[in-house]
Amino acid sequence: MAVKLWTVHFMRICVANLLLFISLYVLFPVLSVEMADRLGVPVVQTGVIFLFVTLGMFLIGPFHAYLVDAYKRKYVCMFAAALMVVATIGYTFVTNFTELILLSTVQGLAFGIGTTAGITLAIDITSSTLRSAGNVNFSWMARLGMIVGVILGVWLYQSYTFHNLLTVSVITGAVGILVLSGVYVPFRAPIVTKLYSFDRFLLLRGWVPAINLILITFVSGLLIPLLHPFLNDFVLGNIGIPVPFFVGTAFGYIVSLFFARLFFFKDKTLRLIIMGIGLEMVSIFLLNTDLSISISSVLLGLGLGLTMPEFLVIFVKLSHHCQRGTANTTHLLASEVGISMGIATACYMELDTDKMLHTGQMVASIALLFFVLVTYPYYIKKKVR
Numbered sequence: 348m349a350v351k352l353w354t355v356h357f358m359r360i361c362v363a364n365l366l367l368f369i370s371l372y373v374l375f376p377v378l379s380v381e382m383a384d385r386l387g388v389p390v391v392q393t394g395v396i397f398l399f400v401t402l403g404m405f406l407i408g409p410f411h412a413y414l415v416d417a418y419k420r421k422y423v424c425m426f427a428a429a430l431m432v433v434a435t436i437g438y439t440f441v442t443n444f445t446e447l448i449l450l451s452t453v454q455g456l457a458f459g460i461g462t463t464a465g466i467t468l469a470i471d472i473t474s475s476t477l478r479s480a481g482n483v484n485f486s487w488m489a490r491l492g493m494i495v496g497v498i499l500g501v502w503l504y505q506s507y508t509f510h511n512l513l514t515v516s517v518i519t520g521a522v523g524i525l526v527l528s529g530v531y532v533p534f535r536a537p538i539v540t541k542l543y544s545f546d547r548f549l550l551l552r553g554w555v556p557a558i559n560l561i562l563i564t565f566v567s568g569l570l571i572p573l574l575h576p577f578l579n580d581f582v583l584g585n586i587g588i589p590v591p592f593f594v595g596t597a598f599g600y601i602v603s604l605f606f607a608r609l610f611f612f613k614d615k616t617l618r619l620i621i622m623g624i625g626l627e628m629v630s631i632f633l634l635n636t637d638l639s640i641s642i643s644s645v646l647l648g649l650g651l652g653l654t655m656p657e658f659l660v661i662f663v664k665l666s667h668h669c670q671r672g673t674a675n676t677t678h679l680l681a682s683e684v685g686i687s688m689g690i691a692t693a694c695y696m697e698l699d700t701d702k703m704l705h706t707g708q709m710v711a712s713i714a715l716l717f718f719v720l721v722t723y724p725y726y727i728k729k730k731v732r
Contacts, residue, residue: 366523372496394694403455427461562714568689595644603652623654
């Protein structure tokens with residue numbers, strides 16, 4: 348009897364992962380703008396909270412192995428998601444910058460343990476012969492959740508209130524917890540492990556592709572905040588309704604799923620990543636011209652959709668048999684670092700869109716050169732699978 352990847356429990360863990368990312372990323376376009384307005388401080392200052400979200404993910408990382416080995420992994424993941432929801436509610440009551448920093452750090456801690464525990468769960472419930480495909484699909488859903496969350500965040504903030512946006516984030520997170528509760532995880536005897544460990548947190552052999560992935564996701568992070576009205580007020584066709592930039596990105600991202608299946612080359616990873624980064628470069632360059640912003644947004648989604656899964660393959664193939672979860676976590680952390688740095692940089696350049704676009708063009712170009720000259724040769728030399 349053939350073993351299936353898309354079992355009901357794998358579908359549930361993927362949907363829960365999707366909802367977890369939507370719940371967080373719905374906040375990302377608007378949080379720095381809203382908090383700056385509420386606290387009466389520059390957006391330059393509130394933009395650093397995204398760096399603290401990432402810091403929280405790194406602070407909890409060394410303890411991840413202990414938590415998922417000493418306790419039931421599903422409950423660890425559910426608790427982390429619940430803590431994320433509580434932190435989201437907390438944004439309603441923020442009255443000063445210190446509270447904002449602490450709250451964003453807590454949300455990073457919760458998101459870090461929730462996502463890494465989710466990765467471990469997805470591996471646990473997937474047949475050993477299908478784990479590579481499972482890893483790629485699980486990660487793909489996370490990126491889709493990121494894009495959908497950004498779209499929702501922009502639309503809700505422009506059409507309704509920040510309170511409505513928080514409500515959607517909380518409901519999405521709560522539904523994600525409910526879906527996660529229905530995932531069946533096979534019994535696993537508790538393992539006694541050290542309180543903290545770095546070998547199941549970061550894949551040290553993956554430091555080169557991690558740098559490359561940070562550069563790639565930095566570019567998309569630059570475009571997320573609502574500091575660039577021209578990105579989110581363009582009119583699509585003759586409908587006369589402003590469309591958020593990332594709607595086109597979502598379309599391109601979904602199309603990439605079908606486009607990538609056309610490639611059967613021996614060097615598929617090399618060609619797809621070069622094509623993906625190239626499309627990201629074209630996307631950011633087009634934003635500095637008079638051509639349609641919608642074309643740029645679709646190309647960005649297509650580029651990310653071709654690039655991100657192949658980078659996950661690189662991390663997995665650089666890892667040894669017992670390091671698959673570490674490879675997935677490193678891929679996640681590198682992309683989150685890049686996105687957070689991009690958002691923070693965009694906030695820092697709030698009054699200079701041209702400088703932001705030039706920075707994006709330069710970083711995208713460096714990312715492509717770095718992949719061709721450094722990352723791919725390193726990968727071919729060091730891969731163990």
